[in-house]
Amino acid sequence: MVSLKQLDLTDLSVRQVNEYLHGELLEERPAGVEILNPDGLHSIAAGLDTEVEIDILGHAGYFIAGMNQRARVTIHGNVGWSVAENMMSGVVRVKGHASECAGASGHGGLLVIEGDASSRCGISLKGTEIVVGGSVGHFSAFMAQAGTLVVCGDAGPNLGDSLYEATIYVRGSIHSFGADAQEEEMQADDFEKVAELLSRAEMNYDAREFKRVSSARSLYHWNADAHQEY
Amino acid sequence: MxxxxxxxxxxxxxxxxxxxxxxxxxxxxxxxxxxxxxxxxxRSPLETTSRRFALYAANIEYDWQSLADRCQRELDTQASLTFVENHAALVSPVAVNTFKAWLKKTAPEVHLLSVGQSIEIYKDxxxxxxxxxxxxxxxxxxxxxxxxxxxxxxxxxxxxxxxxxxxxxxxxxxxxxxxxxxxxxxxxxxxxxxxxxxxxxxxxxxxxxxxxxxxxxxxxxxxxxxxxxxxxxxxxxxxxxxxxxxxxxxxxxxxxxxxxxxxxxxxxxxxxxxxxxxxxxxxxxxxxxxxxxxxxxx
Missing domain, CATH: 3.60.20.10 (Aminohydrolase, N-terminal nucleophile (Ntn) domain)
Incomplete structure (x- = not known):
């Protein structure tokens, strides 16, 4: 058994690295994989379906750990658009900041962003749990259907626009709500949920500091009298 | 994109x-x-009142030297020329509008990409x-x-x-x-x-x-x-x-x-x-x- 596998993207293409992660890795079973010099490249560690610890050492590009299942992927830097998009399970952790659409359409698993996430974080979320240590940009959790977005910092404009049944918790200020999103009173199970997610994300905040945002459900049925004004 | x-x-x-x-x-x-x-x-701005005119022609073998010579002769001005293929930069103290009018009349096949004391443009x-x-x-x-x-x-x-x-x-x-x-x-x-x-x-x-x-x-x-x-x-x-x-x-x-x-x-x-x-x-x-x-x- 290999104790630690190192893959250097200055020598290998992203395709070669991903082919290893999808193939040889399953036979070699290393204790962990380190991916060096990501240098903003896209789609690193995408489509994994195995229990493995992967560390990407540096800033990475778009679609990192997309479609992830079971793997634990840590990016020691910033990521570009759509980190952990369509994640099914496993854990993706970004030590730096994330660009737009982090966790887009994710069905399961945990996405932790230690820094800020920019706009449309958790767009069309379908079950993934996202914890952002910093702030999120505009239109975060846009049309989010299921899952949870926990924001330890502030939320930008139009938070939770056209929200379905996902729940948002925000510790800091909320610039504005999107259509149909509203603040609701925190209940016992909300405090429990936030505390559990903060603990799994290793964020040291008190669940009592958070506000709950969810859907007012007024967009669920077509209202001809609204004249497209929501 | x-x-x-x-x-x-x-x-x-x-x-x-x-x-x-x-x-x-x-x-x-x-x-x-x-x-x-x-x-x-x-670039660092030209020290005189001259302008740098960045020029483009579709023909990659365009005769820039002859254009520069004509510019000097017909506009009674100085003009220093550098060029690569279909792009040229002409540095001259000639008034911008005078140059533009002259270029339009004399060499309509040449396009003025930029004018200024610093800017120079290449695009294709x-x-x-x-x-x-x-x-x-x-x-x-x-x-x-x-x-x-x-x-x-x-x-x-x-x-x-x-x-x-x-x-x-x-x-x-x-x-x-x-x-x-x-x-x-x-x-x-x-x-x-x-x-x-x-x-x-x-x-x-x-x-x-x-x-x-x-x-x-x-x-x-x-x-x-x-x-x-x-x-x-x-x-x-x-x-x-x-x-x-x-x-x-x-x-x-x-x-x-x-x-x-x-x-x-x-x-x-x-x-x-x-x-x-x-x-x-x-x-x-x-x-x-x-x-x-x-x-x-x-």
Whole structure:
């Protein structure tokens, strides 16, 4: 058994690295994989379906750990658009900041962003749990259907626009709500949920500091009298 | 999709190496825009009242020397010439309007790409790497440069539709995105006597900003006015002789990333085109916020 596998993207293409992660890795079973010099490249560690610890050492590009299942992927830097998009399970952790659409359409698993996430974080979320240590940009959790977005910092404009049944918790200020999103009173199970997610994300905040945002459900049925004004 | 890049050197030796640093940025963004590319280079301003006229001809064997000779003779002026293939730079003290009128009459096949004391533009149809190689981008020196790789979505692929766009003197704009109301902006400007060279949406944005600056606005104020006037998606990267300025629209659908150190400011559509820059691991790397105007001085 290999104790630690190192893959250097200055020598290998992203395709070669991903082919290893999808193939040889399953036979070699290393204790962990380190991916060096990501240098903003896209789609690193995408489509994994195995229990493995992967560390990407540096800033990475778009679609990192997309479609992830079971793997634990840590990016020691910033990521570009759509980190952990369509994640099914496993854990993706970004030590730096994330660009737009982090966790887009994710069905399961945990996405932790230690820094800020920019706009449309958790767009069309379908079950993934996202914890952002910093702030999120505009239109975060846009049309989010299921899952949870926990924001330890502030939320930008139009938070939770056209929200379905996902729940948002925000510790800091909320610039504005999107259509149909509203603040609701925190209940016992909300405090429990936030505390559990903060603990799994290793964020040291008190669940009592958070506000709950969810859907007012007024967009669920077509209202001809609204004249497209929501 | 398009790619935009910009680099402003804060350290003097990086000015000498500006082309060497910015060319890989542009090459890397070829995947975002493989059909045409361009680079606006800002050199230290000319010390005299002369202007640098950047010229383009479709014919790659164009006889630039003969054009320069005729310019000197017919306009009774001095004109020093440098050229590469279908691009030339003519430095002359001749009045800008005199030169423009003369060029239109004498050599209608030649297009004036830019005028100014600092700016020089190269742009053409073709793969960005090929364009960078043809015009020796990596050998260029200057204070700052902005470049563009184009994947056309709303108007033809042609050298004239390639970015950067210019208007007035020492001003250029590159754009990732698409404007929704370029024709209404254009009609408004045309009624003020402003002439257009293409049907491209970016040209409307460029001429709008230059018109505001001619009316006395700073570039930053002009952008604020443009934010209310222009509808559509944009990440705009602009440059004048002494600054580089970046702004994204309210929805920020078009990407941008900035890397700043004490030695340079670099802007690109994607981080991977900045990854080769010196000491990038210690740079302050951030995503510019929507609607915020970022301005860096030379």
């Amino acid at each position: 398009c790619g935009i890049v910009g680099l402003l050197a804060r350290r003097s030796d990086y000015r000498d190496d500006l082309g060497k640093l910015v060319t890989p940025m542009l090459d890397c963004m070829a995947t975002r825009g493989p059909d045409s590319a361009g680079l606006a280079l800002f 149809e073709g793969h960005p790497e090929e364009i960078a190689r043809r015009f020796h981008f990596s050998e260029m020196a200057g204070t700052h440069a902005v470049g563009h790789t184009r994947m056309a979505t709303e108007s033809a692929v042609s050298p004239a539709h390639a970015h950067p766009f210019t208007a007035g003197e020492d001003f250029c704009l590159v754009h990732n995105g698409s404007l929704s109301n370029p024709y209404s902006v254009r009609r408004k400007l045309e009624s003020l006597g402003i002439a257009f060279e293409t049907d491209n949406d970016t040209e409307a944005g460029c001429r709008f900003l230059e018109w505001r600056m001619r009316e006395g606005d700073t570039l930053e104020t002009a952008i604020e006015v443009a934010q209310a006037e222009l509808d559509g998606f944009y990440t705009f990267l602009m440059a004048t002789a002494d600054k580089m300025v970046l702004v994204r629209d309210a929805f920020a659908c078009k990407p941008a990333v900035v890397a700043e150190t004490d030695d340079y400011v670099a802007v690109s559509s994607e981080f991977r085109s900045l990854a080769h820059l010196p000491d990038i691991k210690h740079a302050h790397v951030y995503e510019p916020a929507p609607e915020q105007i970022y301005s860096w001085s030379v």
